[in-house]
Amino acid sequence: MQAESERRDDGALSDLRVLDFTHYIAGPYATKLLADYGADVLKVERPEIGDGARRMGPFPGDAPHPEKSGVFLHLNTNKRSITLNLKSQQAREIVLRLVKNVDVVVESFRPGQMAAYGLDYAVLCTINPQIVVTSISNFGQTGPYRDFRSSDLMIYGMGGEMYSTGLEDREPLKLGENVVLYQAGAIAATATMGAVFAIGSQHVDVSLMETQVGTIDRRMSMLLAYQYNSEISKRSATATAGGYPNGVFICQDGYVQIAGGRNYFDRVVAMMGAPDELLDERWYVPEAQYDPELEDEFSAYFIPWCLERTRREIWQAAQESGVLSAPINAASDLINDTEIQSRGAFTEIDHPAAGNLLYPGRPFIMHESPWSVRRPAPLLGEHTEEVLTALDYTKDDIEQLRQQGVI
Amino acid sequence: MADHKKLPLEGIRILDMTVVWAGTYCATLLADLGAEVIRLESIKRLPPITRGYMPYPPKDVIEGLPAFVAAMPGREPGRRPWNRYPLFNAHGRNKLGITVDLTQPSGMDIFNRLVAVSDAFVENNVTETMDKLGISYEMMRDVNPRIVMLRMPAYGNTGAYRNYRSLGVHMEGVIGHTIVRGYEDMDQSSSTNVYAADAAGGVQGAFAMLAALHFRKRTGKGQLIELAQAENMISYTGQFFMEYAMNGRDSGTIGNRHTSAVQGCYPCAGDDRWVNITLYDDEDWAAFRNAIGSPAWTEDDRFATHSARYENQRALDARIADWTRRRAHDEVMHILQAVGIAAGPVMDQRDAFADPHLQERGIFEEVYHEDVDGSHLYVGVPYKMSDMPITIRSGPVQLGADNEYVYKKVLGVSDEEYAEFERMGHIGMDFSRDEG
Numbered sequence: 001m002q003a004e005s006e007r008r009d010d011g012a013l014s015d016l017r018v019l020d021f022t023h024y025i026a027g028p029y030a031t032k033l034l035a036d037y038g039a040d041v042l043k044v045e046r047p048e049i050g051d052g053a054r055r056m057g058p059f060p061g062d063a064p065h066p067e068k069s070g071v072f073l074h075l076n077t078n079k080r081s082i083t084l085n086l087k088s089q090q091a092r093e094i095v096l097r098l099v100k101n102v103d104v105v106v107e108s109f110r111p112g113q114m115a116a117y118g119l120d121y122a123v124l125c126t127i128n129p130q131i132v133v134t135s136i137s138n139f140g141q142t143g144p145y146r147d148f149r150s151s152d153l154m155i156y157g158m159g160g161e162m163y164s165t166g167l168e169d170r171e172p173l174k175l176g177e178n179v180v181l182y183q184a185g186a187i188a189a190t191a192t193m194g195a196v197f198a199i200g201s202q203h204v205d206v207s208l209m210e211t212q213v214g215t216i217d218r219r220m221s222m223l224l225a226y227q228y229n230s231e232i233s234k235r236s237a238t239a240t241a242g243g244y245p246n247g248v249f250i251c252q253d254g255y256v257q258i259a260g261g262r263n264y265f266d267r268v269v270a271m272m273g274a275p276d277e278l279l280d281e282r283w284y285v286p287e288a289q290y291d292p293e294l295e296d297e298f299s300a301y302f303i304p305w306c307l308e309r310t311r312r313e314i315w316q317a318a319q320e321s322g323v324l325s326a327p328i329n330a331a332s333d334l335i336n337d338t339e340i341q342s343r344g345a346f347t348e349i350d351h352p353a354a355g356n357l358l359y360p361g362r363p364f365i366m367h368e369s370p371w372s373v374r375r376p377a378p379l380l381g382e383h384t385e386e387v388l389t390a391l392d393y394t395k396d397d398i399e400q401l402r403q404q405g406v407i
Numbered sequence: 408m409a410d411h412k413k414l415p416l417e418g419i420r421i422l423d424m425t426v427v428w429a430g431t432y433c434a435t436l437l438a439d440l441g442a443e444v445i446r447l448e449s450i451k452r453l454p455p456i457t458r459g460y461m462p463y464p465p466k467d468v469i470e471g472l473p474a475f476v477a478a479m480p481g482r483e484p485g486r487r488p489w490n491r492y493p494l495f496n497a498h499g500r501n502k503l504g505i506t507v508d509l510t511q512p513s514g515m516d517i518f519n520r521l522v523a524v525s526d527a528f529v530e531n532n533v534t535e536t537m538d539k540l541g542i543s544y545e546m547m548r549d550v551n552p553r554i555v556m557l558r559m560p561a562y563g564n565t566g567a568y569r570n571y572r573s574l575g576v577h578m579e580g581v582i583g584h585t586i587v588r589g590y591e592d593m594d595q596s597s598s599t600n601v602y603a604a605d606a607a608g609g610v611q612g613a614f615a616m617l618a619a620l621h622f623r624k625r626t627g628k629g630q631l632i633e634l635a636q637a638e639n640m641i642s643y644t645g646q647f648f649m650e651y652a653m654n655g656r657d658s659g660t661i662g663n664r665h666t667s668a669v670q671g672c673y674p675c676a677g678d679d680r681w682v683n684i685t686l687y688d689d690e691d692w693a694a695f696r697n698a699i700g701s702p703a704w705t706e707d708d709r710f711a712t713h714s715a716r717y718e719n720q721r722a723l724d725a726r727i728a729d730w731t732r733r734r735a736h737d738e739v740m741h742i743l744q745a746v747g748i749a750a751g752p753v754m755d756q757r758d759a760f761a762d763p764h765l766q767e768r769g770i771f772e773e774v775y776h777e778d779v780d781g782s783h784l785y786v787g788v789p790y791k792m793s794d795m796p797i798t799i800r801s802g803p804v805q806l807g808a809d810n811e812y813v814y815k816k817v818l819g820v821s822d823e824e825y826a827e828f829e830r831m832g833h834i835g836m837d838f839s840r841d842e843g
Contacts, residue, residue: 012618012619012621012622013618013621013622015625016621033614037618056666056667057646057650057666058646058649058650058653058654059653060653060654061653061654062654068653070645070646070649070650070652070653071645071646071649073649074645074646074648074649075645121793139764140768140791142767142768143764143767143768144763144764144767145744145764148740148744148749148751149685149744149747149748149749150685150749150751151665151668151670151683151685151749152665153663153665153670153672153683153685154683154685154749154750154751157672157681157682157683157751157752157753157754158683158751158752158753158754159754161601162672162753163681163753163754163755164755165599165601166590166599167590167597167599170590171663171671171672171673171674171681172672172681172753173588173589173590173599173662173663173672174588174662174663174672175584175588175601175603176584176587176588176603176644176647176660177587177646177661177665177666178646179584179588179603179607179643179644182607182642182643182644183603183606183607183610183643186607186610186611186614187610187789187790188790189614190436190610190613190614190617191790191792193614193617193618193621194415194416194439194440194617194792194797195415195792196415196617196621197415197416197440197617197620197621198413198414198415198792198794198795199412199413200794201794202792202793202794202795203792203793203794204790204791204792204793205790205791205792205793206789206790206791207768207790209764209765210765210768210770210789210790211789211790213759213765213770213786213789214770214786214787214788214789215606215789216428216429216431216432216497216498216602216605216606216609217575217601217602217603217605217606218475218601218602219786220497220498220785220786221475221476221493221494221497222474222475222493222756223497223756223759223760223784223786224478224493224496224497224783224785224786225474225475225478225493225756226478226756226757226760227760227783227784227785228478228479228480228491228493228779228783229474229478229479229480229481229482231474231478232755232756232757233473233474233475233755233756234679235599236599247596247598248580248585248595248596248597248598249596250594250595250596254595255594255595255596255598256580257576257577257580257585257598259574259576259577263460315571319570319571319572322572324572324573324574324577325577326573326576326577326578326579326580326581326585327580327581328580328585328586328595328598329580329581329582329583329586330583330586330657330658331583331647331648331650331651331657331658332651332655332657333583334581334582334583334641334648335648335651335652339566339567339568340566340638342566343563343565343566343635343638345635345638345641346641346648354653357649357652357653358648358652359645359648359649359652360641360642360644360645360648361638361641361642362638363611363634363638363639363641363642364611364612364615364632364633364634364635364638364639365632365633365634366615366618366619366622366630366632367630367631367632367633368619368622368626368628368629368630368631369618369619369622369630
């Protein structure tokens with residue numbers, strides 16, 4: 001556990017100040033990346049209620065508590081929190097004073113909401129001509145779907161490659177929960193940093209849908225395949241993509257993924273210890289990989305071979321023979337994997353309400369400007385007084401703002 | 408734009424030795440921002456999958472590969488098949504391409520000359536590939552102390568897994584994404600491939616590079632960045648690790664369901680057409696009921712409260728599907744979005760190109776590419792900047808297309824030396840027929 005310490009200036013982004021009006025997943029992941037690599041991020045939350053992610057699980061013992069949401073705690077490390085009722089004129093004045101001294105504003109309200117608060121880009125860049133404002137929304141700040149609602153499922157369906165994900169005789173299938181939203185957050189962080197390099201102010205417009213249309217996870221290639229050769233990509237009849245063994249197989253303690261067909265069949269045979277039965281020439285003629293009878297015959301050797309071995313044993317044997325492969329792990333497998341642990345992929349963080357827990361650690365290692373946890377996720381409004389005091393509000397002013405429901 | 412505005416990364420030169428998808432996507436995102444990204448390839452060796460599986464594949468091999476890999480015009484390999492794969496061309500924009508054979512000592516000399524005049528380097532090979540070539544951060548730093556080196560191996564440059572080979576789909580198995588993304592009523596053997604880890608690693612690499620360049624601007628210091636793609640994906644699936652940390656439980660798949668909303672993917676009119684609908688709360692349910700004409704079944708006790716509907720989603724699915732299957736998927740979207748409900752079609756490729764929203768937003772850009780016989784619509788940059796259009800400035804980079812510019816203008820190689828490099832097998836636009 002790293003103790004909460006004073007502001008460090010050895011982080012890559014420790015000269016950046018960020019005002020953060022984001023909530024739930026995508027926006028907070030973008031500002032988490034900035035904060036974890038050194039930026040001073042001040043999160044603006046609604047009084048009493050706060051970021052909606054505070055009400056999302058998981059919670060310790062499944063008991064909802066606004067300071068103990070696992071997803072909130074993960075996504076808001078290193079940030080400070082101020083509560084502001086943005087509908088009030090006093091709150092707007094506080095924001096405008098803060099904006100003078102920040103480099104970046106990130107927001108994820110529905111399009112038009114910042115304008116309703118009198119805080120749209122046109123206003124902010126008048127106050128601070130160097131500012132970068134990043135807006136993250138479902139469908140972008142313009143266009144016919146601008147005001148449409150969405151969900152993680154819908155974004156993948158409309159933007160990503162859901163249509164060809166899953167099995168032919170079943171409905172299309174989405175990714176693991178929220179993965180597309182994290183991807184949007186990382187795109188937003190990247191675009192924000194790009195804008196920081198630009199001369200003058202910028203308004204960055206990130207549409208969740210477009211972060212999926214423009215993704216390397218098959219969608220861009222599928223769209224180009226249609227442009228080039230009018231091919232519509234369907235879900236496949238089986239889990240494998242041709243050749244054998246190729247797919248997910250049951251083994252002694254779970255499942256393993258093996259991509260070993262076609263050109264790599266000989267490597268699979270080597271992985272299996274080169275049994276005589278599989279050395280016969282008939283396995284190695286080009287048609288063999290497309291022959292269902294041979295595939296069945298092969299399965300009679302391969303299935304028992306897998307069942308007699310653990311995920312880890314198979315993964316290791318496969319790697320030694322150059323077969324692309326993976327164990328199908330659960331979270332506990334990773335957390336208990338000494339190799340992954342010893343590289344520091346997880347980190348302990350102590351939080352005043354949630355206690356000491358193991359969190360996902362750094363997404364990448366910077367050797368000169370390290371990732372660091374300077375503070376855990378903030379309590380709701382934990383830094384309201386500190387921030388207002390720095391803006392020269394007196395104790396009486398602050399008390400008054402509190403009574404008026406501004407903070 | 409009447410006058411040229413300086414792009415954010417204009418003046419930054421990045422050497423790119425990336426393969427397949429995560430690394431190449433990272434380099435693309437940096438190239439979009441105006442960096443001069445120089446892709447290093449070798450005419451002696453085709454990196455597997457990146458530009459196909461073999462340099463001169465027969466037509467039947469091309470025909471046997473999935474569309475997203477190999478649906479080139481007519482499924483014809485053409486004169487230069489490696490410049491025709493959707494798998495590569497989809498991300499090939501805005502880069503320069505040169506060839507150099509790093510297995511020759513003269514190749515490493517060329518490499519060092521490039522390092523001396525570059526700002527950054529990115530690669531995503533297994534650790535031992537760079538070791539064998541003798542490329543390391545120390546060696547690059549000696550040539551250019553300000554260099555930023557970004558390495559993106561699957562499992563890291565240290566530890567027992569450092570040389571483990573992996574595609575994105577395998578990392579997802581290892582880190583626990585695969586186990587939470589299947590059909591909720593089937594076992595893991597029904598799992599099909601996705602490559603979310605490539606997308607995650609790619610964008611995170613671009614963010615890492617920007618962070619390092621920002622730091623260098625302030626301090627003058629270059630550095631080594633190590634992005635183990637599997638570890639990066641742990642951050643993307645944080646809630647499942649938090650669940651284990653808090654409650655000692657592993658999460659299973661919930662299919663297309665949601666942890667609190669009522670949600671599903673429903674069949675629509677037409678062949679294999681689908682719509683996603685999410686009902687977050689009672690208010691959504693009331694609007695939904697109204698929108699579908701308040702049929703009698705909506706009075707059923709099983710659907711009386713949000714928690715009852717959540718418990719009885721399968722029964723509800725059948726009723727909702729009864730309504731959706733008589734309508735087109737985009738019609739369902741418009742009916743339900745008009746009353747504030749999250750609903751949207753599962754779009755195939757035709758839907759995407761025909762979509763009025765994407766058209767108005769301008770996500771597709773028309774690009775001419777001679778190796779695929781003409782102009783097509785390519786997906787452009789996945790965000791917009793108000794004051795500076797970030798666009799496709801050049802189409803998919805061909806193998807060795809920029810040799811002349813980079814060797815002669817960037818490195819100052821003489822015509823004689825250039826001819827010599829050509830003779831030695833460094834320079835070319837075609838893979839050699841006898842190797843690779």
